[in-house]
Amino acid sequence: MVRGIRPALEGATLVEFVRLPCKRRPLLLEPSLAVIRRRTSGKRIQAVRRRAKRVVIELETGEGFVIEPRMTGLMLVTDPPTVEHLRYAWRVRGADGIQTVQFWDRRGLGTVRLLDREALAALMTPGKIGPDALEMTPALWRDVLSRTRRPVKVALLDQALVAGIGNLYASEVLHLSRIHPATPADRLSPAKIRKLSEAVQSVLQLAIEHEGSTLSDGTYRNVLNQDGGYQNSHQVYDRAGLGCPRCGRSIVRIVQAQRSSFFCPVCQIDPSRRTARR
DNA sequence: ATTAATGTTCAGAA
DNA sequence: TTTCTGAACATTAA
Numbered sequence: 001m002v003r004g005i006r007p008a009l010e011g012a013t014l015v016e017f018v019r020l021p022c023k024r025r026p027l028l029l030e031p032s033l034a035v036i037r038r039r040t041s042g043k044r045i046q047a048v049r050r051r052a053k054r055v056v057i058e059l060e061t062g063e064g065f066v067i068e069p070r071m072t073g074l075m076l077v078t079d080p081p082t083v084e085h086l087r088y089a090w091r092v093r094g095a096d097g098i099q100t101v102q103f104w105d106r107r108g109l110g111t112v113r114l115l116d117r118e119a120l121a122a123l124m125t126p127g128k129i130g131p132d133a134l135e136m137t138p139a140l141w142r143d144v145l146s147r148t149r150r151p152v153k154v155a156l157l158d159q160a161l162v163a164g165i166g167n168l169y170a171s172e173v174l175h176l177s178r179i180h181p182a183t184p185a186d187r188l189s190p191a192k193i194r195k196l197s198e199a200v201q202s203v204l205q206l207a208i209e210h211e212g213s214t215l216s217d218g219t220y221r222n223v224l225n226q227d228g229g230y231q232n233s234h235q236v237y238d239r240a241g242l243g244c245p246r247c248g249r250s251i252v253r254i255v256q257a258q259r260s261s262f263f264c265p266v267c268q269i270d271p272s273r274r275t276a277r278r
Numbered sequence: 279a280t281t282a283a284t285g286t287t288c289a290g291a292a
Numbered sequence: 293t294t295t296c297t298g299a300a301c302a303t304t305a306a
Binding site for chain 1: 294295301304
Binding site: 280281282283284286287288289290291292 | 298
């Protein structure tokens with residue numbers, strides 16, 4: 001997302017931030033539209049960055065837009081999937097003239113905020129949300145996972161612990177590292193933690209290279225409104241009843257923290273049954 | 279026609 | 293203190 005919108009925005013001048021005529025109830029916008037427009041119109045865009053799952057558009061003033069797409073939000077530089085779910089747009093003037101980046105959100109759970117310099121700096125460093133998943137090391141993982149007894153799958157989704165891993169990727173990561181999703185986070189062996197650390201890197205890097213996963217209900221799409229490709233590489237996510245690509249056994253779906261987890265009962269051995277021998 | 283599910287996050291309760 | 297529950301929303305599949 002960030003790489004897609006960066007060429008249009010970085011170095012350009014924000015002509016105006018606009019609310020699009022979406023009929024539905026507005027999603028969270030802070031502060032008010034009028035205040036945002038007053039503070040940002042005419043300002044140069046210094047950088048477009050990512051922090052965990054958030055898009056950050058930093059202005060010359062030090063202030064910055066923080067966009068949280070959540071479930072169905074998209075940043076687009078072309079026509080959207082539907083016109084009625086268009087929420088906001090950034091109209092900018094750059095080297096190539098006037099361009100528009102739009103925020104489209106079907107479910108409307110996404111948020112757009114304008115943060116001041118201090119709040120932005122606080123967001124970019126680990127604090128309220130944890131270190132970025134792609135910045136983690138085995139040592140950091142050990143530290144973070146030792147802090148909770150919750151199931152490792154639930155811990156991976158806790159953005160205060162580690163920021164940037166979503167539900168689908170948590171299942172994929174655990175399958176690749178052959179860890180049962182119900183394993184208490186603080187009971188993973190150093191060897192498993194190392195595997196987990198490597199799996200997070202490879203799954204997320206590959207997913208980014210393939211421009212994400214477009215699921216059956218057409219959720220994520222790139223800035224050109226094109227499908228991603230990583231759904232074709234899913235080993236377990238949304239594959240309950242289908243064969244594990246590694247061993248052939250049927251993939252199982254369970255619910256943890258009110259979210260679906262998918263895993264292979266053969267490749268990912270239940271830790272409580274591992275030592276069950278007499 | 280209901281119900282449950284969905285790449286999520288957060289406040290408030292247990 | 294830590295963990296769990298439900299709500300915000302729109303759409304689709306069962």
